[in-house]
Amino acid sequence: MIVRSPAKDEVIQQQILLAAKQLFQKYGLRKVTMDDVAKAIGKGRSSLYYYYKSKEEIFEAVVDAEILDMLMTISQAVERETTAEKKLRAFCLTKLTAAQNKRSFFSTIDEGMDAAELSDYNKAKQAIRQRIMDKENDMVSRILKEGIENQELRVMDQNEQQSIQFVLLATIHGIKREMVIENDFSRIGSSMDVLITMVIQGLKK
Template sequence: MASDKRNQILITARQLFQEKGLGMVTMEDVAKAAGMGKSSMYYYFKSKEEIFNAVLETEINDILLETMKRISSRSSLLDKLQAFAMVKFEVTKKRKSLYRAMETGMDAEALSRYNEAKKDVHLRYLQKEKVIVQQLLIQGAESGEIKQLEAAGVEQAVFIFLSALRGMNREITMFGTNEQPEQALTAFCQLFHRGLQ
């Protein structure tokens, strides 16, 4: 029951943050939209920033679940890497508009706190992403699909893969490109995979 109410607060807050912007939403707004008193909200969350952090954390967990779901339905390492890349692209596009909407109505101090919170969540997300890609590469080596790598080689491969995806996603979502995202991501994954064979 308590977790249901907490989830309802997070869903409601996320919608309000997207509609009005984080700076324009108050604890009272969230409580009212969630159908509860403001004092009851403090049982679940102490501040709007705490709600925002929980919204971001929920978003990250949803992304990781979707990533795991998609890669688990694939059999080869190449297919798993391509599934990972597509989820990352879809999420980058979606999060760009979410974050832009949330930034509405923030003063400089609030924007600074917001960016710090976003950065902290992003770093935690990157760590979880690294673990997923590490596991994929280790499994690929165990199955003989790619060559065995030393621990340092796995780390370098993970860094290259994730950095390249971030760069490609930024180019595609921020600046546009004549390339079709699916084709570009597929070509990159194929090149990356071939380099590990």
């Protein structure tokens, strides 16, 4: 009976996900096979099936890791700040910067997909986007509540707070979309300064 070490299993899983991510970026999801991933880490395909049942399961794990990494980066940036205004700016600025850094991964995944595959992938992207939005919404909610508790921000009811969260996140996504279209992220800092100044002016006591 083979006894597997949890630590070793984790290392192998990380190797699989890193290799798969690089292959997905280079060739697109459709062209990459389980054999390709196995070859990239120097193992047989049967070894991969111990950890992941299919290429799609590997892709889902890669996406989960990318989301977790992005959210952790944003959370750490927020936690380093001490006021609601600084926390909101750190959230917005880090979110846009992280999204820019992750763009190269997600922009090549659909390479070579046919219409049906592309449709399925677009549905998956919507689900991914919603998961990210939910987590980001929770972060912004905590920042606002802490700001109210610390008497930095005025008291607001739940409906108003939810509306502010929605508008803030929607605005950030709109700015990101425009920057992607223009392929110019040079105004991230100045754009976030303007946005947060406008938001804070409406929320201060």
